[in-house]
Amino acid sequence: MSRRRMFACLVLFSIAPIAAGSAQTGSIGGTITAAGTAVADVVVYLVPAATSGRGAAAPVAAEMDQRALHFIPHAIVVSPGSTVSFTNSDRVMHNVFHPPKGGSAFDLGLFGPGERRSFVFDHEGAFVIFCHVHPEMVGYVVVLATPWRAVTDDRGRFTLENVPTGSYVLHTWSGKFAEHLQQVSAGSDQSAHLEISLARGVPVDPRALPDPRRAP
Ligand SMILES: [Cu+2]
Numbered sequence: 001m002s003r004r005r006m007f008a009c010l011v012l013f014s015i016a017p018i019a020a021g022s023a024q025t026g027s028i029g030g031t032i033t034a035a036g037t038a039v040a041d042v043v044v045y046l047v048p049a050a051t052s053g054r055g056a057a058a059p060v061a062a063e064m065d066q067r068a069l070h071f072i073p074h075a076i077v078v079s080p081g082s083t084v085s086f087t088n089s090d091r092v093m094h095n096v097f098h099p100p101k102g103g104s105a106f107d108l109g110l111f112g113p114g115e116r117r118s119f120v121f122d123h124e125g126a127f128v129i130f131c132h133v134h135p136e137m138v139g140y141v142v143v144l145a146t147p148w149r150a151v152t153d154d155r156g157r158f159t160l161e162n163v164p165t166g167s168y169v170l171h172t173w174s175g176k177f178a179e180h181l182q183q184v185s186a187g188s189d190q191s192a193h194l195e196i197s198l199a200r201g202v203p204v205d206p207r208a209l210p211d212p213r214r215a216p
Contacts, residue, residue: 024164024165024188025161025162025163025164025165025186025188025189026163026165026186026187026188026189026190026191026192027159027160027161027162027163027186027190027191027192028046028148028159028160028163028170028184028186028191028192028194029157029158029159029160029191029192029193029194030044030157030158030192030193030194030195030196031152031155031156031157031158031194031195031196032044032152032156032157032158032172032196032197032198033156033195033196033197033198034177034197034198034199034200038152038154038155038156038157039152039156039174039177039198040074040152040153040154040155040156041073041074041075041140041151041152041174041175042075042151042152042156042158042172042173042174042177042198043075043077043126043140043142043144043149043150043151043172043173043174044149044150044151044152044158044160044170044171044172045077045144045146045148045149045150045160045170045171045173046146046148046149046160046163046168046169046170046171046184047146047168047169047171048166048167048168049166049167049168049169049183050166050167054145054146055145055146055147055148056079056080056145056146056147057079057144057145057146057147057149058079058081059078059079059080059081059082059083060078060079060082060083061082061083061085062076062078062082062083062084062085063084063085063087064076064084064085064086064087064129064139064141065086065087065089066086066087066088066089066090066094066096066131066137067089067090068090069090069134069136069137070137070139071086071129071137071138071139073139073151074138074139074140075139075140075141075142075151075174075175076140076141076142076151077141077142077143077144077149077150077151078121078141078142078143078144079143079144079145079147080121080122080123080124080143080145081120081121081122082120082121082143083118083119083120083121084118084119084120084121084141085116085117085118086108086116086117086118086119087114087115087116088111088112088113088114088115088116089113089114090113091113092113092133093110093111093112093133094110094111094131094133094134094137095107095108095109095110095111095131095132095133096108096117096119096129096130096131097129097130097131097132098127098128098129098130099128099130104123104125104127106119107132110132110133121141121143123143124143124144124145125142125143126140126141126142126143126173126175126203127140127141127142127143128140128175129141138175140175142173148160148162148163148168163186164186165186165187165188166185166186167183167184167185168183168184168185168186169181169182169183169184170182170183170184170194172196172198173203174198174203175203176200176203177198177199177200177201177203178198178199178200178201178202178203179201179203180196180197180198180199182194182196
């Protein structure tokens with residue numbers, strides 16, 4: 001690493017804790033279960049109750065691996081304009097495609113061990129990802145502009161950090177469960193903990209996104 005880059009990193013590391021400790025933000029965390037069992041790979045996101053408060057996250061570079069005939073992670077959440085790279089880490093051919101739905105279909109073709117293909121997700125939505133070679137392979141790329149978003153871990157846990165003080169509607173997205181909506185508020189230096197139970201049902205695609213007034 002060059003001296004200049006090292007200096008830039010040091011500056012970033014020293015600024016970050018100050019921003020995270022701002023008195024104007026809080027955190028909202030919790031656990032998601034269904035029928036008493038923790039659910040991993042659920043996307044959790046906040047939409048501010050006031051339209052004017054909506055933030056937009058910058059595009060990112062994200063990775064989704066193809067390993068042991070699975071997409072890993074099973075679900076990721078990125079902002080519009082983000083590039084997602086799919087790497088074939090197996091010893092067989094793989095493919096990545098999203099089936100035609102609302103004109104958003106794409107197919108990255110067949111690619112071999114060690115190869116990588118990328119796709120830029122320009123618009124919000126929940127994109128189911130398949131492989132032509134292995135019909136059992138399924139993954140999800142959920143594209144959301146809101147900066148307050150997370151994916152539950154293996155124990156169903158999530159944390160939304162640096163949420164400005166205010167009122168929000170919390171949404172969940174999962175390939176298997178109905179959307180859960182809940183009004184929440186973030187307070188200065190407060191951390192809320194939620195226990196959310198999901199019911200089986202059809203997920204709501206974020207492309208039909210949220211009228212913030214549509215609260216339970
Ligand atoms: Cu495959």
